[in-house]
Each structure stands twice: as C-alpha cells, then as structure tokens.
Ligand SMILES: Cc1cc2nc3c(=O)[nH]c(=O)nc-3n(C[C@H](O)[C@H](O)[C@H](O)COP(=O)(O)OP(=O)(O)OC[C@H]3O[C@@H](n4cnc5c(N)ncnc54)[C@H](O)[C@@H]3O)c2cc1C
C-alpha cells in the first residue's frame with residue numbers, strides 16, 4: 001500500500017515538474033516582444049509576439065467576420081498581407097483558392113504575429129464594431145425558423161447595407177429543448193426534438209444575415225432569421241447547433257453580444273433586371289435587398305423566386321404579395337417542393353430551380369443580361385447555378401451568399 005502511494009506521489013511530482021519546466025521553456029523561447037501591425041495606411045498598432053492576427057485586430061476593435069470563432073473553417077476572416085509572402089497554413093489551403101493565395105490572401109485566425117506585418121482590409125470592415133443588442137420580440141415563422149428582432153445602437157443600424165450580416169456570440173449554456181415555447185401548430189414537428197439538449201462550455205460566435213427593411217433600420221431594429229441546426233438525420237446523437245439552439249431559447253429583453261455589420265453581398269448599382277432566388281433562411285439578405293431597391297425606386301424588373309417544402313415552411317408571403325401590388329416592376333413566385341394534401345396549395349410545385357427555368361429563363365429574351373442573387377441551402381444554390389449555366393448566364397452576373405453549410 002505504502003509502495004503504491006509513494007508511486008502516485010512520485011508520478012504527480014514528475015508531472016508537476018515537467019509542466020513547470022515546459023512553462024519556463026515556453027516563456028524563454030516565446031519572447032514577449034512587441035510586434036507592429038499596420039492596417040491599410042493607418043498608423044501601426046502594437047501587439048505581442050505569437051498573438052493570432054484575428055485576436056490582435058479584435059483588441060483594436062477591428063472586428064473581422066469570424067463565424068467559426070477562429071477554427072479556420074468558415075473562411076471569413078480574410079485579409080491581404082502586403083509584402084513578403086507568408087506560407088499558407090493547411091486551413092488556408094482548404095479555404096482560399098490558389099489565385100487568392102497568390103494575391104497574398106490569408107485567414108487572420110491562422111496568422112501568428114512573429115514580425116511586423118502590413119495588411120489590407122476593405123474600409124467597410126473597419127466600420128464594423130462590437131455592440132450589444134436587446135431582444136425586442138421573437139416569434140416562430142416555420143417549425144424550424146425563428147425571427148428575432150434586436151434593438152441595436154443607431155450608428156450600427158445606420159451603417160447596415162442590405163445584404164450584410166452580424167456576428168452573434170452565445171455564452172456558455174446548458175439548455176434543454178423542452179424549455180422552448182413552441183406554438184401549438186408546430187407541436188407535432190417538435191415532438192421528437194423535446195429530448196435534445198445543447199451544452200456549450202465556451203462562448204461561440206456565428207454569422208446571421210440582417211433581414212431588416214429600410215423602415216426597420218430607421219427604427220434601430222435588426223431583424224434576424226434563425227434556422228435551428230439539428231443533428232444530421234444519420235447521426236442523431238450529435239449535439240444540436242451551438243448558437244442556433246441558444247437563439248431558440250432567448251426571450252424578450254435578453255442582451256446579445258454582437259459585432260458588425262459585415263459582408264459584401266450587395267445589390268449591384270445600375271438598372272439591370274434583378275432576379276433573386278432563395279430558400280429557407282436565405283430569405284434574410286434577399287428580403288433586405290428587395291425592400292431596399294424598391295424603397296430606392298429602382299425602375300428595373302425585380303423578381304423573387306422562393307422555394308419551400310410545404311405551406312408551413314413558407315413565411316413573409318403576404319408581405320411580398322403586398323409589394324407586388326404597390327410595385328408593378330416586382331414579381332413574387334413561390335414553388336413548394338412537397339406540399340401536403342391539406343395545404344390547399346394551388347401555386348407552383350417542384351424545386352425552385354425548375355420553376356425558375358420554366359417560368360423565367362426559358363422565355364426570357366436575354367437571361368444573360370440580368371443580375372442573379374442566390375441565397376439558400378447549398379443544394380439549391382448548386383441546382384440554380386446549373387440552370388443559369390444552361391441558360392448561358394456568365395458567372396460574373398451571379399452573386400451568392402454562402403452560409404457555409
Ligand atoms: C455570411 C453568413 C450568413 C449567415 N446567415 C444566417 C442566417 O441568416 N440564418 C441562419 O440560420 N444561419 C445563417 N448562417 C449560418 C450560421 O452562421 C450558423 O452556421 C448556423 O446557425 C449553425 O450554427 P450553430 O452554432 O447553431 O451550429 P453548429 O454548432 O455550428 O453545428 C452545425 C451542425 O453541425 C452538427 N454537429 C455538431 N457537432 C458535430 C460533430 N462533432 N460532427 C459533425 N456535425 C456536428 C450540428 O448538429 C449542426 O447540425 C450564416 C452563415 C454565414 C457564413
């Protein structure tokens with residue numbers, strides 16, 4: 001017994017001694033030196049040797065979009081490094097094209113500061129800032145999509161351009177789905193979800209597009225559409241989405257840490273015909289863009305093609321139908337891919353890319369002369385790209401917002 005105890009004490013002492021030696025070695029080998037970072041042509045700021053560039057910029061209130069929180073998977077924290085080419089990290093090879101890497105593009109979360117660095121960032125990013133939004137109201141729009149309206153500082157809402165997004169940070173949480181208040185009409189869809197639990201031990205940040213109309217923005221409101229990320233059907237034991245689960249729990253009055261606005265998904269200037277195609281929460285930036293252009297008195301034809309599965313998955317339809325009455329240049333088309341018999345649906349059926357091909361591209365005299373804006377599930381985007389390609393639309397006329405999953 002005494003021998004076992006002596007062995008344990010020896011082992012613990014050895015581990016402690018090794019950890020202390022490692023800490024001392026790290027301190028000696030990783031010098032605590034200042035490193036200068038220059039952004040565009042601003043005065044340089046000082047960070048510390050070994051800091052990651054994303055964190056160094058955040059410490060200066062330069063908030064890059066970072067939906068994966070620095071894991072190197074979202075590909076959003078892009079910067080261009082001026083001067084000497086820095087060897088790309090594996091995550092950068094995966095997220096940046098060869099052409100982008102040749103131009104000096106990097107992911108800020110993957111760069112450790114070891115020498116003075118000069119980077120270029122779009123001026124729009126330098127306008128983004130951290131803020132807290134207060135939940136004004138929330139409601140279910142479909143079984144898995146929730147609208148959250150945030151009261152945000154006026155300077156933030158004033159700087160939002162239609163198509164932009166904000167980054168929201170969820171604090172650590174342990175939340176059971178049985179605590180989520182679900183409207184009666186969706187209770188059947190939720191029967192099996194009640195057993196889920198979201199356990200998150202550190203803050204997590206994700207991107208959410210702003211669906212606000214100009215009128216919402218004038219009232220200081222950020223409208224967000226959150227789709228609950230459920231475990232994949234073939235792996236039901238995986239945890240549900242970290243941030244979307246938390247956002248399904250937040251109630252009126254809750255304060256949410258955010259930064260933004262970010263992003264460069266925008267309507268092109270000019271009078272080209274605009275065609276917007278969306279599905280699911282891809283609605284968010286498209287709604288903002290449509291309202292903004294109509295509000296600005298855009299003279300060109302604008303059509304919005306929205307795909308949903310069944311009637312319950314369709315939302316804001318009355319709003320867009322009302323827009324068609326007030327704006328003769330606006331057209332709204334919905335295709336339901338799997339309507340239920342009791343949906344009473346008499347509109348288009350099938351996938352939205354087929355509806356677009358049959359109802360627009362086939363008879364349009366010049367589909368290659370329009371601008372196309374796509375946002376929705378990756379499979380939908382790929383299918384729409386396919387029919388646009390068939391119709392001879394050049395890639396340069398297609399703009400899409402990639403939600404990354
Ligand atoms: C520019 C931009 C704009 C966006 N706008 C919107 C928007 O308006 N609305 C919106 O809803 N979303 C939007 N997104 C997506 C959003 O940022 C999040 O990616 C989404 O909400 C999921 O985040 P989460 O933290 O809830 O899920 P995560 O925790 O990231 O999980 C994602 C999925 O992975 C599964 N998973 C969990 N653990 C594992 C594991 N070990 N292995 C494999 N899978 C696992 C989860 O079950 C879930 O299905 C946008 C993204 C971008 C980049």
Ligand code: FES
Pocket residue numbers: 054065066067068069070071072073074075076077107108109110
């Ligand atoms: S923060 Fe997501 S790739 Fe850098």
